[in-house]
Amino acid sequence: MTESQTGPPAPSTDLVAGGFSTLIGAGGLWPARDWPLGSPTDPGSGAFPVVVCLGLVGLGIWLAVRSLISRRGTRLSIGGLRPAAVITLSVTLFALLLDRAGLILSILLLVLIADRAGARPRAPTMLVLGAVLAGACALLFVRGLGLPMRVWPRATSFSISPWVSRSRSLPKIFSSASEGSRSAP
Amino acid sequence: MARKGRAGAALTIAALASLVAGIVTTAAIAGFGPPLASVALAFGPAEYIGLTVLGLAGAMVASKGSRIRAAMMVGFGLLLAMVGTDVSSGQERYTFGIDGLFDGIDFVPLTMGLFGIAEIIANLEETGGRGVETTPVGSLWPNRDEIRRSWPAALRGTAVGTLFGALPGGGATISSFAAYALEKRVARDPTRFGRGAPEGVAGPEAANNAGAQAGFIPMLALGIPPNAIMAMMIGAMTIHGITPGPRIIDLQPDLFWGLIVSMLAGNVMLVILNLPLIGLWVRLLKVPYAYMFPAILVFCCVGAYSLNNSVVDMLMMAGFGVFGHVPRELEFEPVPLLMGFVLGKMLEENLRRALLLFGGGSHGVRHPSHQRRASRRRGPAARSRVPARRSRTAGAGRSPRRRLNVEWRFSPSRSGLDPEGETAARSMKSGVRG
Numbered sequence: 001m002t003e004s005q006t007g008p009p010a011p012s013t014d015l016v017a018g019g020f021s022t023l024i025g026a027g028g029l030w031p032a033r034d035w036p037l038g039s040p041t042d043p044g045s046g047a048f049p050v051v052v053c054l055g056l057v058g059l060g061i062w063l064a065v066r067s068l069i070s071r072r073g074t075r076l077s078i079g080g081l082r083p084a085a086v087i088t089l090s091v092t093l094f095a096l097l098l099d100r101a102g103l104i105l106s107i108l109l110l111v112l113i114a115d116r117a118g119a120r121p122r123a124p125t126m127l128v129l130g131a132v133l134a135g136a137c138a139l140l141f142v143r144g145l146g147l148p149m150r151v152w153p154r155a156t157s158f159s160i161s162p163w164v165s166r167s168r169s170l171p172k173i174f175s176s177a178s179e180g181s182r183s184a185p
Numbered sequence: 186m187a188r189k190g191r192a193g194a195a196l197t198i199a200a201l202a203s204l205v206a207g208i209v210t211t212a213a214i215a216g217f218g219p220p221l222a223s224v225a226l227a228f229g230p231a232e233y234i235g236l237t238v239l240g241l242a243g244a245m246v247a248s249k250g251s252r253i254r255a256a257m258m259v260g261f262g263l264l265l266a267m268v269g270t271d272v273s274s275g276q277e278r279y280t281f282g283i284d285g286l287f288d289g290i291d292f293v294p295l296t297m298g299l300f301g302i303a304e305i306i307a308n309l310e311e312t313g314g315r316g317v318e319t320t321p322v323g324s325l326w327p328n329r330d331e332i333r334r335s336w337p338a339a340l341r342g343t344a345v346g347t348l349f350g351a352l353p354g355g356g357a358t359i360s361s362f363a364a365y366a367l368e369k370r371v372a373r374d375p376t377r378f379g380r381g382a383p384e385g386v387a388g389p390e391a392a393n394n395a396g397a398q399a400g401f402i403p404m405l406a407l408g409i410p411p412n413a414i415m416a417m418m419i420g421a422m423t424i425h426g427i428t429p430g431p432r433i434i435d436l437q438p439d440l441f442w443g444l445i446v447s448m449l450a451g452n453v454m455l456v457i458l459n460l461p462l463i464g465l466w467v468r469l470l471k472v473p474y475a476y477m478f479p480a481i482l483v484f485c486c487v488g489a490y491s492l493n494n495s496v497v498d499m500l501m502m503a504g505f506g507v508f509g510h511v512p513r514e515l516e517f518e519p520v521p522l523l524m525g526f527v528l529g530k531m532l533e534e535n536l537r538r539a540l541l542l543f544g545g546g547s548h549g550v551r552h553p554s555h556q557r558r559a560s561r562r563r564g565p566a567a568r569s570r571v572p573a574r575r576s577r578t579a580g581a582g583r584s585p586r587r588r589l590n591v592e593w594r595f596s597p598s599r600s601g602l603d604p605e606g607e608t609a610a611r612s613m614k615s616g617v618r619g
Contacts, residue, residue, distance in 0.1 A: 017515040021257045028264050028279075035276055041540055045276035048533045049267050056260040063253050083309035084510050087302060087482070088503050094486050095499035103487070110486065111479040117309050118475050129476055133483050147491050 018064030025056030086117035102152045103142065107134035189381040193325035193467050198383055199390040200459040202339040206391035207452030209343045210350075210398040214405070215445045219431065221399075222406035225351040230539035236352070237532040240359060243366030244524035255521040258512070262525020263532070265290055272530075273537060285497025294489045294498045295526060298505025299519045301485045305478045306510045325463055327383065335387035338368055342388035346395025351402040356412045360396030361389035362524055398448060405429050405441065 028049060038044030090113035097106045111130035115122065141147045186195040213221065228236075245255040268279040269289025280286040327335065345367060346360040368388040369375050378385050400415045408430035410416040419429060427433075427440055434441050489502045509519055 013515050017254060017257070017512075017517065020512070020515060021260070024261065024264070031279060031281075035278065036274075043537045043540055045271040045274040045278060048536070049264070049278065052260050052263045052267075056257060056264070059253055059257050059260065063257075084306045084507060087306055087309075088507050091302065091482065091486060091503035091506065092500060095490075095496050095503065098490060098499070099496060107483055107487075110483060114479045114482050115475075117306075118478070120475070122475070125476075126479065129479060133480055137483065137487055141487060141491065148494060149487075149490070 012067045014067030015064050018060040018062070018067065020060070021056050022060030022064070025053040025058075025060060028053035028056070083117040087114055090114040090117075099150060100154055102150045102154075103138055104134040104151060105153060107137060186381040186383065186386065191327075191331070191381060192470060193463055194327040194331055195383070195386050196463040196466065197325055197460065198327050198331065198335050198386045200456050200463070202335065202342065202387040202391040203394040204452050204456045205336070205339045206343040206346060206394040207398060207455070208449065209340070210347050210395040211445055211448045211452070213347055214398070214402055214448070215442075218402050218434075219406045221347075221351055222403045222409075225403050225411070226407065226409070228352060230535040230542065233531060233535040234539055237528045237535070240363060240528050241521075241524055241532075243363055243370075244521040246366055246370065251516070254515075254517050258517055258519070258521035259525040262522040262527075263529040265295070265522070266526045266529025267533070272534060283497060285493075285495050285501075289530075290501060290526075291492060291498055292527070293492055294502035295505055296523065297485045297489055298502040299509040299523065301481065302502065302506030303509030303513065303519065305481060306506060307513055308474065309478070325460075325467070331383040335383045338384035338388040339391040341367060341371070342391030342393075343395045345388075346392035346397075347399045347402075349392070350396030350399030350411070352411060356400065357393045357396040358527055360392040362520070364388040364392030394452075401444070401448075405433060405444070407431060408433075 032049045035046030036044035037046045094106050094110040108130040115126040342364040345364045349360040368384045403409045403411050404415045489498050
């Protein structure tokens with residue numbers, strides 16, 4: 001909502017919200033086109049999705065049209081996208097690395113990257129915090145609760161939890177088959 | 186309430202409301218267990234539809250913003266609930282070939298993403314990365330006004346929780362949301378909610394505790410577990426040679442009453458453990474947010490992974506973090522989405538079940554809350570599919586043309602077979618009613 005901006009005013013949130021809902025409803029209808037609708041007394045698997053999606057599309061159109069007609073509603077102002085992008089990136093990297101690089105390294109990476117989302121990134125403090133958190137999580141979850149999580153990277157042979165049975169005596173740099181079967185999708 | 190500096194009081198109210206709920210629910214189990222269980226069992230698909238619609242309508246009413254947006258969020262929640270394999274037909278819906286979505290979206294990554302990560306993102310954006318400013322803690326004990334407002338709310342929450350917790354499929358979550366909606370509805374000034382209304386803490390907390398404990402009612406009285414946790418308890422009890430059921434009070438009174446006393450003891454211990462530690466928890470608020478939010482992120486991520494060791498879960502959580510954040514910019518609220526998600530499966534299943542059972546009007550399954558006529562069928566195995574003519578709701582307005590070649594009918598004894606021709610005789614005698 002900056003008055004100093006030149007150009008057309010930002011669309012009202014109602015319009016964008018209505019468009020959002022219509023889009024999602026229409027998107028939901030697309031895979032549902034193949035599913036059987038059934039009869040009114042014997043609804044198939046497609047009946048409920050279609051009804052809900054049609055409702056979403058209807059509500060979206062209503063909201064959008066109402067905002068265009070009555071011109072009320074607050075203007076859309078997109079705040080900084082940086083925190084959202086950075087945090088999503090850090091969680092995604094954590095998710096992808098956890099299986100391969102282990103808990104300790106993933107947590108360190110998560111903390112260091114997430115720190116960039118803040119106003120004043122403080123790398124050294126975050127390094128310490130990350131190390132503390134990683135150590136605490138490894139002790140608490142893997143050793144204390146016995147959760148089957150990889151703590152150290154795949155290529156190494158350290159093991160923090162003697163109760164979790166994984167053959168880690170040989171450094172397997174290129175192994176994938178036995179490890180991949182462990183983590184269930 | 187934390188923003189008003191009443192964080193300590195809020196925690197105390199929560200602890201005490203839980204205590205009240207726990208004691209009252211224990212008394213209810215002890216005194217009214219079996220009747221409550223039969224009431225819970227009398228709920229058929231039509232009643233469940235009513236309940237879920239009530240819950241969703243309550244979520245829409247309880248929302249702070251515009252109703253249309255709340256309705257949209259409920260719709261999104263319902264859509265998310267449909268991801269996965271359809272129970273009735275086995276059709277894979279919205280899975281896009283991803284194995285991790287075969288069983289549907291898990292509750293925990295959704296909630297953590299929607300409320301945890303989206304909250305972190307929102308906080309970082311709003312305050313430019315500095316984080317929420319911490320207000321002074323204030324006293325730990327609620328003042329007289331707060332107590333006066335809280336205890337009726339706690340009692341109402343207990344009632345809601347006892348009812349919703351005993352229902353199959355109900356539980357603590359639905360109870361607390363329903364209690365919040367109820368509090369907002371009966372309050373004289375609903376705008377106080379979201380700004381520090383103690384009823385908003387006392388009601389849901391009481392409902393939460395009552396809902397969790399009331400799950401024991403059908404389990405102990407009838408041997409039917411209303412949710413997954415109770416199913417695990419039945420499993421554990423069976424391992425130890427105990428069979429919950431209608432006779433448990435007669436056959437094993439020491440077990441039943443021992444359980445009741447243990448519930449009382451547990452609730453008292455809850456308060457004893459909780460209250461002194463509140464000061465400690467509240468001091469956590471003083472930690473600078475820049476150190477807090479990475480820790481929160483770490484615990485969210487590790488927690489989401491630990492459920493199923495699934496990378497898909499964590500990626501979903503990240504996705505819901507974004508998905509929870511973008512709608513916040515558009516003034517959507519996350520609570521109706523959660524309610525839609527939690528109730529979506531129940532609503533769809535029961536809708537289909539009810540339409541199947543009562544839609545044609547010609548399926549005469551005896552149900553305690555509906556008087557239906559016995560069905561007329563074309564043969565032993567065929568199922569009537571005559572939809573349009575027959576009214577969906579009542580047994581009224583039957584066409585006079587009747588088929589009389591009936592051999593198999595649904596008999597009142599619910600076994601499905603009627604070899605004596607009981608129902609045939611009755612319907613021929615009384616005409617319309619069966």
